[in-house]
Structure formats: structure tokens, C-alpha cells
Amino acid sequence: MKITVIGSGHLGATHAAGMAEIGHDVIGVDIDPTKVDTLNTGRSWFHEPELDALLARNIGAGRLRFTTDFAHAGEHGDVHFLAVGTPSGDDGAYDLSQLSTAVEKLSPHLHRPCLIVGKSTVSPGTARTIEDLARRLAPAAEAVELAWNPEFLREGTAVADTLTPDRIVIGVSSTEAEKTLRMLYAPITANHGCPLVVTDLSTAEMVKATANAYLATRISFVNAIAEMCNAVGANVADLAEAIGHDTRIGHHYFHPGLGFGGGCLPKDLHAFTHQADTNGINAAANLLRAVDGINQHMRERAVELARVAAGGELSGRCIAVWGAAFKPGIDDVRDSPALDVAQRLHDLDAHVTVYDPQAMAQAREAAPALRYAPSAAEAAQDADLILIATGWPEFGTLDPYVIGDRVVRRVLVDTQGVTSGTRWRSAGWMVTGLGHQP
Template identity: 50%
Template sequence: MRVAVIGTGYLGAVHAAGMAQLGFETVGVDVDEAKVERLQSGRSPFYEPGFDPILAEQVESGRLRFTTDFSQIADADVVFIGVGTPQKADSHAADMTYVDAAVASITPHLKDGALVAGKSTVPVGTAQRLAEYVAENTPEGVTAELAWNPEFLREGFAVQDTLHPDRLVFGVTSERAEKVLREIYANTIEEDGTPVVVCDLPTAELVKVAANSFLATKISFINAMAEICEAAGADVTKLADAIGHDARIGRKFLNAGVGFGGGCLPKDIRAFSARAGELGAGHALEFLAEVDKINTRRREHVVDLARVELGGDLRGRRVAVLGASFKPNSDDVRDSPALAVAGALHLSGAEVHVYDPKGMENAAKVYPTLTYAPSAEEALAGAELVIHLTEWQQFRDLDPAALVGTVKQPIVIDGRNALDPELWRGAGWTYIGLGRP
């Protein structure tokens, strides 16, 4: 069985390499010539733990290749769509330009019996529209069908989530489509016992946005509790531990801090709300607007705390920011809380020095006016305030005692509640955690 993957961004490139790793002859297709050239040389255009060795191995083996020529999908039995669906500039709705263009580009080249499997996160109703397009526009004598197989990749764990997913969702309209997808994922289904949910197209489309909306709600809930804890003098980390022991709730995603970011959760909850409104069911997701507001409010709160700690005025004050990527083990700075806070500090007149192990090159493209340090220690040198915003292990491992003499004032705001308060306070630091006394 031959596989094609349209789109070689974060989702598409990892999925293509994963398919090759599972033994399928795979071609990745993208319109970005520079990206394709880099991938074809076995080099990743982004940072993802464990991805580079698999990419290089599979390209060298010949099972994996990349091209800008859509006609190269002509012998593919399954064509996955893995392009982006960014938020529209003029609304919260998802921009379907890239998905529509991908389907239009592959349809003339589909062979008889091919299965198009969408992985992109799309508004519910998209799959049916695209299925009709494929049926109407394939070459004469060619019959192809469309299924939806949403992705659930976590940045930092994308290789694991591709090769060993925690669940598989097949949105199909025929037994044959289900059979083809089961063959593609036979290794993980049979060896890992991965559960498979077979459903219709609309349900498959809703799974990803529903999951992300739930996670975003859980994060914003604990951040709302952090606001209450700060007002009451309570400790949100202990509160989270206590309610997390309830099996109905669970401890995961109950880490209060500066909030969520990245290329999925923020845009997905907004696009989901927008689509619900188009369907006449906008009232059902009104709570997501508050989820979004709470998340944004936590970023503003960190800036307010910084202003208080520096006497009410940030102008000319040197602040060290630890973190630029939206999460550790990633160089992704899309909607990054760390960069949002750093940018707001800079706009308030602070002299901001940022360090991130992997995200600084991308961060500099978004916020070129910030100062980027080559190490955490150099970012902290002379700082009047340190703000920890991305929970890289490297930052957790810092020795606060050794850093006291580096900074001008030993004050740290832990925007992720990931540092050890006793360790830092014991070393002479003023430690401020979010939602903690």
C-alpha cells in the first residue's frame, strides 16, 4: 500500500515519516519549495524530539520522499490531508483555503479506489462538502472516496503519538474505507491494542475540537481557581492535588499558571464557537468565550505582578524572561503566553532579555525588538526581576543559590508554578507563584 501526505508542516511531516516508519512507501507533498528541499535532505524545518533521526533514516531508506509535484500522488492508495487551518484575519472562523486547495490539487491525480483521509482540524460539515467535491471532480472512470481521521498530536510527543496513538477515530461512509484505515494502522491496533472509534463524518470532525475545548476549559478552570486563591490566600497547587484525586476529575491539565497557547487550543475553541454560531447553536458554546477571557487574563496578570514588584513602573527596568515557546520541547511560538508577556513588558518600557532553548529564532521573527540572550545565565545577568514562563527542564534545574549574585534583585515570578518555592526562597529569592500565598 502506498501513502501520500499533503502538507509538510508540523502535522504532515511527522505523519509522513511515521507512515514510512511503519513500512509504507510514502510521499510528502507541499507547495513550499524550501521546506520540501530541506525535508528531502533529511533535515527537519522545526524542532520535535525524536523526529530528526526517523526523518533522516526513512529518507535514506528511500521509503520516504518529498516533492512539490502533486502528480506524484497518482499511485497512492491513501492520501492524507495534513495542511493548516489558521484563524481568519477578519473573524474567529477557521480558514479553509489550504484544505480546499489541497483537495483541489490532488483530485485530478487520484487513482481508482483511492481513499482521501483528512487529518486537519476543520469545521464540522467540511468533510461532507469535500467528499462531494471529490466525487464530482475525479477523472472519468475513477471512483475515490473521502474519510476523516483526525490527528491528536501533542507537540513534544508527536512521534510517539503518531506511532503509538492513544486512540484512533475513523469517520467513514463505507466498510471499505474503514478496512483501508485499519490496514494502515494495523501495527498499532494489533500490537498496542489502540482503541478505534468508527463513526460518521460529522462526529469525526467534532472529536478534535471537542477534545481541545474540554482541555482548554479544564486549564481555564484551574486558572480561575488561582484567581480565587490569590484573593483568599489559598494555594491553588494543593487545591489541584486535592480535587485531582477524584477519578472523575483527574490531575492532568490542572496546572495553574500563565495559561495555554500554541497553534491549536486558542484557535480551535474560537473556530468551534464560530461554527456553532453558523449552525444556529452558538448558545451551546457561549462558555468558551469566558474560557478564552480567563486565559488571556492570566497573561495580563503576570505583567501586573511584574509592575507591582518593580514599584509600579516598568520603564527602564531590566526583566529576564525564561521561555519563548508556548510549551517545553518545542520551538513553536504561535500564540505563546511567554512571548505575549515578554512583548507586553517591552511595550510598557521594560528592557526585556529572553532565553529559550529552542524557540528564540522563531520568537525573533515575531518580536524582533526583544533582546535574546545566548543562555539563561546571560539573560538573568543584572536582572531586577526574573519571570519563568515556559517549563523547560533546564529552567527547573537552575541553581537559585548560584544565581543570586548574577541578578540585581533576586525576585522571581513563576508563571508556571514549576520551580521549587522552598528551594528558591531558601536561596534568598523572593518567590511569587500564581495562585499561591
């Protein structure tokens, strides 16, 4: 099938490459010529495991290319995916300006029947608004139809989530739209046994935010329990392991730590809260605010743990913060708990040096006032305290004796539980964590 994907960010570039991989003829579209030029070389402009190989293979095969030309995209596509950003507005609701702009740029070039498919995360009612806008601007008018197909990509596993998803959800208002999307996704549903859930537009629009609100709730729940464990001397990591074996609960998204960040969970939680407020559903709004409140509180807890570990005073202390990305395996620092904690420590007059295996350039841009080092060991040089803020596995493999030779005081605050407390303590370190002894 002839497909376009509007937007070439974390979602759009991966989706375009994935659709080409399953055999479709794909054009990715973006307004940023630098991103387009980079992608056309077979490389991504952001770090995502396996994506560069996918891009290079399909560009080489002639199934994939990227452009800034909306006219070319409109002429090419029978199906047009919308994969642009919907960031949080000032009131917490989704800012739909990129979505509207994409439709405004694409629609004047739609001269024949086609299907526009939204992948961006939005609130219910958006699809109808976008369909009305497209039909008003498109020469094909009523022959343009809209469906919604929410994305469930996780940074770090986005390629696998595209090619072997655990479900595909489509919201449609006609049997023809359903038929088109069943054909489009047939290589995935037929070969991998992936369930395809067909529903109405409003339900499809709600699915992604609902899923992320639930995942955020799980994370905040286990972090709330972490504080209770800390108060009574229990180990939250062991507790989570124990109750996670209950099949009704499970282990996924049940790891105690600094909480969630990134470009999706916080944004979707805030938008879901706004939606509950708008509809007067106070119980839901209060629950979601509590989830967000716990998430922010964990960052404050980490700073307080650092203050206590540093002897009660942060001003003038040299602190190494290991980790800047919002989770391991990626280079994204959007709303990163790790970088936020580092910045808070800096704002309390600590001398903070940050190291991250992937996100150094992004961290420097987001938090230029901090110091940065090219390795964990160099970040630890002359430190009074080391704080592990992102759960990179490499931090758990470091030699506590080697690191101990670099620091002024052997004090470790492991907020992610990636180190062996026994191993580090045997090397003379004082080790603490969030609600558990790592």
C-alpha cells in the first residue's frame, strides 16, 4: 500500500520504517529539512536501538524515503498517518496545534479518496474535529475519511513494539476504513498473532492516555509503598518481587525508584486529569492528581536522602549524579527525574557533576548550569556523594574499590536499586536507597 507518515520524530520515524519493513511503499514527511536529510542517509536523529538498521535497509530497498514536500506526500498516499507531537498545554490539556498544522498542510493536496489515520495521543472528540478540517480543505472533500490508531511505543523498544506489538487498536466509523486498516496491518496480525481491536473513534482516542494513566498509577503506588517500607524497615524491592508473582498484579512497571518521566506518561496523565476535570469526574481527577503528586514527591525524597547522606548540608558538597535520561537505554531527558534531581541539588548550592552513557548532549542542552564528565569514574572524582538517578546496568558493574579511590567520602545513594549494597558496603561504602537497602 502507498502510505505517508506525517511527522518524523520518535513515533513517526519508527512507524514509517516499520511500515516499510512489512512491505508498504512509505514516504515520511517533516517540516525540518535537517531531520529529513539525516533520515534519508539511513540514520535516525535520535537514539533508538535497532532503528538505524531498519531505516538503512528499507531506504536501500526503495520502500522508504523522507521529504518536506506535502504535495508529493498527498499525491503518493492512499493512507496518511498523523504522527506529530501533542505536548501539554498550559492547562494540562493536549496542545493540538501541530496536529492541526499537519492537516492544514496535507489536505489541500488530497485529490482522491483516502484515509487519514491519527496516531498522536489526543482527547475524545479530536478525530471528528480533524476530519471536519480535512474535508473542508481537501479537494476530495467527503471522500476523505479519518480513523484513529493509537501508538503504544516505548522508547528503547520502539522497533519491536512496531513490528511485534501486543495489540493494535483501530477506531473507525465505516467498514471501508476497517477493511483498509486490516489489510495494512495484515503482515503483523497474520504472522505474529497480534490481536486487532476494532472500536469507535472516541474509545480509540482514550486508549493510550488510559493505559499510561494506569502505568503511572502502578509506578506511584510502588513508590508510595517504598516510603512505608522505609518507615518500618522493610525492603520494597523484595516486597514488589513477592506480590508481583500474583498473576493479577504482575511485575511490569512495578519497580521502585525515582518515578516516571519522559514525553508520554506525565503528559498523558495531565491531559487525562484535565479531561476528568472538564467532565466533572472529581473522583478520577483526585486519583490522578495523587498519582502525579507521589511522582513529584519521589524527587524531593531523593534530594532529602542526599542531604542526610551528605551530613545534613548540601551547600558546597561535591555530588556525582550518575544518569540523566529518564530511563536506561535511551537518550531522552524530557521531564527526566534524574536530571530534575541533579538540577535541584545544584539549586541548593551543591557542586553537581553528571554522567550518562547516552544522554550527555541532550542533558547539556536541557541543564547547561550543571557540570558533565565523560565517564562515571570521572564524575565521581573528589565527590562527597554519588547518587544513582537512572538505572543503567553499567552502574551496577562498576568496582566499588576503584570508584572509592576517586571520592572524598564513600557515600552512595542508589535511587534505582542497580547496585549490590552488600558488595559496596564491603568496600567501605555507606549505601542508602529509596525505601530499600540495595
